[in-house]
Amino acid sequence: MAGTDEREAAFYAIVDSDGRIEPRDDMPEAYRKTLIRQIAQHAHSEIIGMQPEGNWISRAPSLRRKAILLAKVQDEAGHGLYLYAAAETLGVSRDQLLELLHTRRQKYSSIFNYPTLTWADVGAIGWLVDGAAITNQVPLTRCSYGPYARAMVRICKEESFHQRQGFESLLTLTRGSAAQKAMAQDALDRWWYPSLAMFGPPDTGEQVSGGHTEQSMRWGIKRFSNDELRQRFVDMTVPQSEVLGLTIPDPDLRWNDERGHYDFTAPDYDELFRVIKGDGPCNAQRLAHRVAAHTEGAWVREAAAAYAAKQRAKTQTEAA
């Protein structure tokens, strides 16, 4: 039996050589716990994220858009399933994780606490929210934990597809009537800063988070800081907004030749922390909806378990 130091050295040897940690490998307990938290919260975000878009399935303005939206929300449930499965390789169960979500002991992305007030919001979520998610998640395809990295490869492919569909939906609006274009601009006005806030608190300053970043980088879970990713997202998104003919709601947004990046106004981090703590526009509604679906479905899950047990008993009797 190898000693703690040797096992830790073996772990860091894999991480430092850009290898993959697999479920049966030794890993520091803190690494395991951090990954469980991060993957679970990622899974929860997919599940809660079905609600704001699902809100428009019944009202989608063409059958083609309705089909695209249904397929997208179905994909999100599928992403949730992959991610819960990845988390389960770390020794927790999906039921435990859902319980943590339902009792507010684990979080989900702040963005899904904003309401979808018009059809254009569905396009804006595809373009901006999925765009921000991809910016965050593409580096995770190289994350040190194998099951998570592999889940992210599959998820990122589908998310890029959704992001293009969202952009195309907004493009159709901006090429449409004055009312449609106004609807698209209003959606951008409301979703811009919440999307920037998806990257988390700034790297420096009094609001910096509890020091997860440095440790996660050492472990090969995180490869870029929040502000680096936010900047990358802004640089990618501004030219797209120009193609759409929409105005980003930031008077101080401009290209900085010296930096080779856009300068922009940071999101309101006080608002971000309020939303993360549960006091955003839809936090109570989103959680109540999720808990209600789970609670009202309990009898169905119990029936499935009882039926499976009866079938097993029957098979055993027949075999005996």
Add this chain to the structure above:
Amino acid sequence: MKDQYALALGDDALVLAQRLGEWVARAPELEEDVALANIALDLLGQARTLLTHAGELEGAGRDEDALAYWRDDRDFRNVLLVELPNGDFAQTMARQLVFAAYQYELYDRLRASTDATLAAVAGKAVKEVHYHRDHATQWVLRLGDGTDESRRRMVAGLDTVWPYVDELFDDGGNPGPALVAEGVAVDPATLREPWTAYVGTVLAEAGLEPPAGAAPRGGGRRGLHTEHLGYLLAEMQHLHRTHPGATW
């Protein structure tokens, strides 16, 4: 006449897709969110092809969206079964079993339609519906032979949907004998026997009885609906109608 037949089958699929879409993010488990969205998406795909075909046959320039969004409930031709509210999961599964078993027999025969588009839709859809029927079957078995509560709810779900079964096989003159004689349409009366055999086997295995006694309801094929359809259409059509002529 042919356009009315395609429209009726398209309306069945469209209205049921709308109902199943209501389940998304509300299902008892994530796997069911995926499954119900998947079934809704299949039905919506069928509806789009059938409505497009109906519009072409009609020849008045109406496309799938004109037919879905600009008709009032008196002009919808779906059977009443598909517009019934979701109720609980057992009621939804009772409706799914009844409808998928019907649609399976229908599409299986419609593959031989002399109308090439109807034959092609049926050829693709029969595979989808085979999966829908299996999905509903598995749940009727689990709920019927699960716990006391699930059995009670399954019985109640079947009671709720059963009065709407007869309309599937006697649907008020649409398609009409001429279309059946031409080999375009399937006479729905001929589907009852294989439907009864399939559903009867599932219910027996689940330890359930087909409900008896309630008077059969009908009228959907003639545009005489329940009060539920008006609300479903108000929600579905609202945004499209607010922006006449817009492209989405």
